[in-house]
Amino acid sequence: MRRTCSVQSRKTRSLCLSVAVLMALAGCASGPGPAAVESARLADREAIEATLERYTRGLDRLDAQLYLSSMTPDAVLMIYETAHRGQAALRQVIAEEARLRQTQRDAGQPARTLFHLEGNSSIEFTSALHAQHRAYWLTASRVGERPEGLTILGVGSSIDELEKVDGRWLITRREIRAQP
Secondary structure (H helix, E strand, C coil): CHHHHHHHHHHHHHHHHHHHHHHHHHHHHCCCCHHHHHHHHHHHHHHHHHHHHHHHHHHHHCCHHHHHCCEEEEEEEEECCEEEEHHHHHHHHHHHHHHHHHHHHHCCCCCEEEEEEEEEEEEEECCCCEEEEEEEEEEEEEECCCCCCEEEEEEEEEEEEEEEECCEEEEEEEEEECCC
């Protein structure tokens, strides 16, 4: 009798083990759990925010390399109705501001410093590799080194289309508008 119980217990244990293995495999096959997906989404948001920071810091500091590191090689920047397409045209945006500042210095005036600020920012993921960022922007200028004398140059909204390329989030299109 004891041998029969032992055999049945082994069969029961074997069946339970088989069911447990199948359940574990089914869980693996269904993909990452909600916590893993949320963690990856959070990392993507942080990477997008870092990309947008490179864009504004590069622009304000006239650092073309930093500015261009935020965009794909074929990115499009729409400033109102004017399109700047590709790295060469985007580099010109920085070069034009640098020329303006040099002209101010050549005229014996202190050169302006720009501050691009964004607020009411939102990021929407349209797929695993694509996202859209919307924000209101404000561009201010200060002449000289003192913190006083800030002038608001413009205010409006922006829409950024971003793509994850080789693990990096980059701007493929940025549209700057005067209206919300």
